[in-house]
Amino acid sequence: MPTFVCFLHGSSELFGMGKEIERKFLVKGDAWRSLAVGVIYRQGYIYTKSGVVVRVRIVGDSGFLTIKGISNGISRAEFEYSIPLDDAKEMLDTLCHKPLIEKTRYRIPVGNLVWEIDEFSGENQGLIIAEVELQRENQVIPLPEWIDREVKHSKYFNSNLVKKPFSKWKRKR
16 A cells, blocks of 8 residues: 655745745545646755755756755755756766656645645655645645645655665555
């Protein structure tokens, strides 16, 4: 049975330069599946000694380079830039740690928010995670019916799913 997790985060793209705000929730059921069409993502990570993470991502025919700072509670610095697709492919193939993260993302509007649910494949098959953009840490939001309890463990970060994929987790049956 798949494990469902939901991420809540704010992005510099929408809410001010360089800040990500993120909370995680388990997701119950799969009622969300009929609410959106998925888009394939492929991404990898370049780790630094300081704990800063560099993500390389391909979405469709677009490449992106993202630099993420160290988490401070549910916030961290984040800067994202478009890069040529061929550069992104080369970085994923030669610079990023393996396994790469492969997932299908579903964007679901709920009120004035958009939840992004990621269904992983490859080494993380069976794990489903969602994200929603926030403006501030104390923002009160309505939770869709498919949201369960909040989780705070960093093992659910995409960057940590490269180091210890979902397929390697010890789970209760």
